[in-house]
Amino acid sequence: MDKKKIIIIGAGISGMTAGIYALLNDFDVEIYEKHTIPGGQCTGWYRDNCYIDGCLHWVVGTNPKGQLFPIWKTIGAFDENTKIYETEYFNKYDIDGEIVTFYSDLNKLKAELLRIGPDDKKIINKFIKGIKAYRHVRIPVEKPMDMMNIFDYMKMGIKMLPMLPAYLKYTHITVGEFAEKCKSKLLEKTFKKALYEEFNLHSLLYIMQALSLYDAGVAEGGSLKFAQRVANKFKSLGGKLYCNTPVEKIATENNLATGIILNSGEFKAADYVVSATDVHYTLYNLLENKFEDEFYNKRFDNREDNSLTLCVLASYKVTKDISSYPKMIEFDVKPFNIGKTVIKELNPRNYSFDKTLNKDCTTLGVLIRVGDDLYDMLKNMNKVEYQAYKNSIGNTILEEIKRYYNLTDDDIKFLDLTTPITYERYCNAYRGSYQSFVTSSNHEKLMDTGLVKGLDNFIIAGQWVMPPGGLPIALFTGRHEAYRITRMEHKKFKTK
């Protein structure tokens, strides 16, 4: 019998995961990717013979005993033999010369927080207890939530019961509000630095539980190799990957997705189409706004409660040995603006821990969260203005790094600055948002199904289906959509 054909738009982690699971379930799979290489936002590149990592700070799922590890292993991202660099601490903060470490190990973390906030024992205990409770979190990886039956819900509910009180308490309080309960100003500052203040505490507890179980490291070789391994797995199973092949439209007929139309005008027929690209681009460009989606429209229209995650990433080549400096440290700087956002601190990531990335140098990567206004500002610039702006930001940061790391002009060189325009240009990311909506305390409903009302045989996968996005969400929404299609064909879902 002829195999059914699935066309996937986008070779990011979600698209490739959907592709791999679809191949394991006996579908014919083709992925069309606009960029010259697979990986989407999970990528890296070279400037001046120096590797810049464009993504991985940590990825949840690196502990072989964890829930996500088997899925990462199935898609070839890493396995038990891959060298994983553990995340010994979430971050370090230099606050007025006092170095505070937000350890992954809970005993060390508690001791450190008590050291800086001895009068805040109660709140520190609550925080540690909250992290421990969150270790019972279960991600619905097996199947999409709308396809779970009563027994699935009961099984998941029983496992998650111990975290329920913490979840109910902390999902509606922001990190900033929690921090303000501290008597110690230093502790308050530390909590406020730990995650964006408007994120709900739930998000911080989730990250910390993963770190505390050593389930959020990075694989040797960085993001570029990570994505290449997944692409190799996809191809080794017989998947066809077409890079440098942008999709122009999704072809529809009588409310049925029938295939895709490439930029070249060529039509490619499919039994199912999965869009693993940015959801705004999918609905408004690829589907030409023909299918009203209330769920997303509500979010796009109410950006105040559904803010986006925009960043710039400044990268520097360092030829002096800086391996004695921490992997991450945040320090205060002379305030400067990126768009309307006032930048008061920098938090470089020192890549010298992974010697396979570079031979004669190392990279410092500075990821900075910026406001939505930057997108409009940069969009209105011409090429020359845009380049000049990037250089000016890159050089401002350079001076601060030289000062903090005690480097001279001979030791360090500004390499590159990505902006929201970069993410829009390469990945069609909505307003250049590198992740999905922020999960604040008043955000809209969390999870979508990926289905579009009125359009059959079509599904959306990827980080926008479940805010705030990130690689694990790209991973399991990709798997979910392969599950959904397999079940539409009344077949049992195979995981190997």
Ligand SMILES: Cc1cc2nc3c(=O)[nH]c(=O)nc-3n(C[C@H](O)[C@H](O)[C@H](O)COP(=O)(O)OP(=O)(O)OC[C@H]3O[C@@H](n4cnc5c(N)ncnc54)[C@H](O)[C@@H]3O)c2cc1C
């Ligand atoms: C600086 C930075 C740091 C990050 N750090 C982390 C981290 O430490 N941990 C973590 O978990 N996550 C991190 N992330 C987030 C993570 O990279 C993303 O959540 C994830 O890669 C999203 O995967 P995706 O498949 O959903 O989407 P994408 O990666 O955006 O993939 C979509 C793909 O679709 C392609 N595409 C778009 N339009 C078309 C078209 N018309 N035709 C064909 N192809 C098209 C794009 O080129 C892209 O390849 C980081 C991201 C950035 C930018």
